Amino acid sequence: MWTIYLKEMLELARDRKTFIFTVFIPIFAMPLIFVGFGYLSSSMFTQASQAELSYAIFGKENAPGLSARFATERGFKEVQLAGVGEIRSAIGDDRIKFALVIPPGFANSLAVREQATLILHYNSASMVDLTRKRVMAVVDEQNTTLREQALSSLHLSRNEQRFTQQPIRLQEQSTADQREQTGAIVGGFLPYILLMVCLMAAMYPAIDTGAGEKERGTLETLLLAPVSRSAIVLAKFLVLFTIGLTSALLMVGSLGLLLLFFGQSIEGKLAQMVHAIGAVDLAMVALMLVPTAAMFASILLAISVYAKSYKEAAGLISPLIVVTILPTLVALLPGVELDWVWAMVPLTNVSLAMKELVKGTMDYSMFSLILLSSSVTAGALLALCRWWFTREEVLFRN
Secondary structure, three states, rough: OHHHHHHHHHHHHHHHHHHHHHHHHHHHHHHHHHHHHHHHHHHHHHHHOOOEEEEEEEEEEHHHHHHHHHOOOOOOOOOOOOHHHHHHHHHHOOOOOEEEEEOOOHHHHHOOOOOOOEEEEEOOOOOHHHHHHHHHHHHHHHHHHHHHHHHHOOOOOOHHHHHHHOOOOOOOOOOOHHHHHHHHHHHHHHHHHHHHHHHHHHHHHHHHHHHHHHHHHHHHHHHOOOOOOHHHHHHHHHHHHHHHHHHHHHHHHHHHHHHHHHHHHHOOHHHHHHOOOOEEEEEEHHHHHHHHHHHHHHHHHHHHOOOOOOOHHHHHHHHHHHHHHHHHHHOOOOOOOOOOOOOHOOOHHHHHHHHHHHOOOHHHHHHHHHHHHHHHHHHHHHHHHHHHHOOOHHOOOO
């Protein structure tokens, strides 16, 4: 068995593609992508929040105070349009970001203490709707001014004005600290990245060790060797297990070193979470990857052995990425928390546990159950793979 294992490892070590997916991506590419995306998204969000918004306004004479506020507000630039009918084309051509239409009777409605309507034209097809938020910030300031003027005319004291504006004020006191709040977001994506690295690192070696040997005609020679089928399956399984686990562990190690050397330069809420993550948390994350890598290795080997060719194996294994993503995304759904039931669901339990570790709210009594259930699942999949390997109609489908 170990002879076959060493042979397979030696062949993979000579493959440049295996080196890229096993060593280069986890150690260098993924951490750089992770940090670079965080920096890029933060800088672009800040830039978009401070960018100059060009706008057009119609009916300024109906609300001179509001028009003057937009004219003096920093980050807004007025553009003249021929008429209201040009608004749609101007937004589509990116000449303006939004347009305000103040209908006639706007000032009269305010004068008689009635609610007035302001029409906003803008493109709402954006995940982060900054245009509307920035416009509403200016409108809210004008609303505050008008509200204070109306209340002052009633000769109300400041406390009475506060009561009129907001009779009940909600004072929030969250029981979650900054690490838990930030970790709920960051911890949801960490398992997705680690599980994807663990799976993708073993994908190409799995295709080669099963379907690849069929195409090269070396599988028959291996089956004629004085080695049991169980030993062959176990050797090939250990190869894929080693590749997947090594890749994921290198990813955890590189992230740990990144936090160790550059964690001090991180500021804000993310910094508090990063500084609170210790070596024990990273060790537990790494330990949960062991049965996960075993599950992936068993499934990949079974699919590769079933496939008639390298091309067919690649086509059959590709949907496995979707199957892996879905249990990971379940951990992000509202109301899904780590309990004794979810602790027994494969992949979802690992994703939930990693999120809890990052948040600092891990129930360590469930950790052993997660490892046990994941190990049992991995053992069952390996037994299925062993049974699959003994079927002649599977090995010699071509």
